[in-house]
Amino acid sequence: MSIELNEYEWAEKMIGNRDLGKKPVETLSRVARYYYENSYGKRDIRRRLDAFLLQCDPNASLVHWSDTLDRIVRGVGRYKLVRMKEVAVHEPELRRIETLEGKQLRRLAFTLLCVARYWDNVSEANNHWVNTQDKEIMKLANIATSIKRQSAMMGQLRKLGFIRFSKKIDNLNVRVLFMEDGPDAIHIQDFRNLGYQYLKYCGEPYFECVSCGITEKIREPNRGRPPKYCPACAAQMRTRQNVNAVMRRRQVSEEVMR
Numbered sequence: 001m002s003i004e005l006n007e008y009e010w011a012e013k014m015i016g017n018r019d020l021g022k023k024p025v026e027t028l029s030r031v032a033r034y035y036y037e038n039s040y041g042k043r044d045i046r047r048r049l050d051a052f053l054l055q056c057d058p059n060a061s062l063v064h065w066s067d068t069l070d071r072i073v074r075g076v077g078r079y080k081l082v083r084m085k086e087v088a089v090h091e092p093e094l095r096r097i098e099t100l101e102g103k104q105l106r107r108l109a110f111t112l113l114c115v116a117r118y119w120d121n122v123s124e125a126n127n128h129w130v131n132t133q134d135k136e137i138m139k140l141a142n143i144a145t146s147i148k149r150q151s152a153m154m155g156q157l158r159k160l161g162f163i164r165f166s167k168k169i170d171n172l173n174v175r176v177l178f179m180e181d182g183p184d185a186i187h188i189q190d191f192r193n194l195g196y197q198y199l200k201y202c203g204e205p206y207f208e209c210v211s212c213g214i215t216e217k218i219r220e221p222n223r224g225r226p227p228k229y230c231p232a233c234a235a236q237m238r239t240r241q242n243v244n245a246v247m248r249r250r251q252v253s254e255e256v257m258r
């Protein structure tokens, strides 16, 4: 499962937008749990999944999806939808991170901490494990580098006592060892671009999109005001504006014709 602070609201939004997202099985599973938490019975949920799937993709084959949807509905009561407002990073933890050499390594430690605390908040039994693939961690940390360098950084964090590894059967899990209580320093309210959020906290030129809340780099920091929208939202706005402009022109010309 990818990390979402409020799976309930997320599922509601996907239903409203008729959107399967990038990971359809994950979306369908959250949508099913959303209906479950709204007291729908399993048979009803199963029907609603069919309907949702077809709303998102009218060409989807219900036969092809049938087994997957059955499986999702069978397990629907197993996990509750996560509903978290934020994840806090504490001051002593940030100070520990600052002792690390190099921005990339700090970003990685920060990200591992945020992810481990997220899972700790989901379940008390988690005990600081990260439970998330390295690939996903690097993406969250905004680190694009070779696998070799990635493992070297993980190894370094281990050597310095920041993390420890556990070899599970088929993947490597990491446990964060530098969690410490103290005053909150940062509240993470969006689990995308955690690396950028750390750099923003360090005073580097990053901004939060006013529409979707993602943190992005300010491309031209010397050009006065930072942008309001991230590239994705800005593109969406431009498309909407173009559509509106076309509609307006059409309306005007129809009025002239009359």
Ligand SMILES: [Zn+2]
Residues within 6 Å of the ligand: 209, 210, 211, 212, 213, 214, 229, 230, 231, 232, 233, 234
């Ligand atoms: Zn945005």
